[in-house]
Amino acid sequence: xxxxxxxxxxxxxxxxxxxGRVLTVVDDTxxxxxxxxxxEAPLHDARxxxxxxxxxLRTFHVLLDPQxxxxxxxxxAWLDERLGTARDLQLVVxxxxxxxxxxxxxxxxxxxxxxASCELEASWQATSVAxxxxxxxxxHQHLVRLVGExxxxxxxxxxxxxxxxxxxxxxxxxxxxxxxxxxxxxxxxNLHTLRIRTKALRYGAEAVGLxxxxxxxxxxxxxxxxxxxxxxxxxCARAIAWLEHTGANHPQLLGPTAALTExxxxxxxxxxxxxxxxxxxxxxxxxxxxxxxxxxxx
Numbered sequence: 300x301x302x303x304x305x306x307x308x309x310x311x312x313x314x315x316x317x318x319g320r321v322l323t324v325v326d327d328t329x330x331x332x333x334x335x336x337x338x339e340a341p342l343h344d345a346r347x348x349x350x351x352x353x354x355x356l357r358t359f360h361v362l363l364d365p366q367x368x369x370x371x372x373x374x375x376a377w378l379d380e381r382l383g384t385a386r387d388l389q390l391v392v393x394x395x396x397x398x399x400x401x402x403x404x405x406x407x408x409x410x411x412x413x414x415a416s417c418e419l420e421a422s423w424q425a426t427s428v429a430x431x432x433x434x435x436x437x438x439h440q441h442l443v444r445l446v447g448e449x450x451x452x453x454x455x456x457x458x459x460x461x462x463x464x465x466x467x468x469x470x471x472x473x474x475x476x477x478x479x480x481x482x483x484x485x486x487x488x489n490l491h492t493l494r495i496r497t498k499a500l501r502y503g504a505e506a507v508g509l510x511x512x513x514x515x516x517x518x519x520x521x522x523x524x525x526x527x528x529x530x531x532x533x534x535c536a537r538a539i540a541w542l543e544h545t546g547a548n549h550p551q552l553l554g555p556t557a558a559l560t561e562x563x564x565x566x567x568x569x570x571x572x573x574x575x576x577x578x579x580x581x582x583x584x585x586x587x588x589x590x591x592x593x594x595x596x597x
Contacts, residue, residue, distance in 0.1 A: 362455030
């Protein structure tokens with residue numbers, strides 16, 4: 300990519316592509332077909348794209364028009380939160396379908412799956428209310444605009460594409476801080492924060508990879524590995540929360556929910572093994588990226 304390329308052009312390509320993906324998912328519903336949030340794959344795709352937009356807006360906020368980016372980021376967070384309940388329950392249903400028959404009697408497993416499925420259907424009703432909300436229409440308009448243009452700050456209009464890596468250093472600093480806190484106290488809250496910070500570094504490095512090439516993409520891949528590991532931890536934690544709530548409210552299912560909780564806790568133990576190694580891999584790839592830039596004179 301030529302040096303004359305502006306930072307805003309690179310960011311527009313990434314953010315506009317993510318916005319287009321969201322619009323494709325939410326608008327590409329045939330007449331009389333179930334809405335996008337009923338199906339696992341479209342719902343997942345929409346949330347991934349929304350989170351990429353939200354993360355990129357945060358990481359590169361100094362280059363963007365503050366009014367537009369602040370409003371869009373808030374609206375994206377609003378929709379992502381409302382889609383999150385359905386997505387979490389989809390995961391719970393899948394986990395139950397796989398694991399419940401292993402530790403429960405058939406009628407108990409069926410009862411748990413039925414409970415989760417009913418809650419999932421109720422979440423679709425709540426999501427339909429959100430999609431009918433005027434705020435969704437506002438978000439839709441902002442996404443359409445983002446596909447066509449990226450409102451920038453005066454800084455964003457003058458920065459060269461190569462300046463993106465300098466802005467990204469803040470994201471790496473955030474990962475370092477979150478990792479240090481998690482090493483001292485590997486609580487679920489600290490690991491969740493580390494996952495969010497790692498996700499920001501990943502998305503940012505993927506964007507800068509359009510300028511710097513393979514070294515940036517290798518750093519992004521290392522961040523993706525840690526993000527995926529910690530994502531599995533969060534999935535288990537969400538399942539445990541549902542199981543504990545269900546066991547407390549349905550005493551006849553307390554035994555099965557306790558057995559399944561134990562399985563998910565084991566899943567957390569497996570998923571958290573090696574996360575410190577993943578952090579070191581990110582550091583290694585970040586340093587290699589810096590050395591590659593020095594060798595190339597950039």
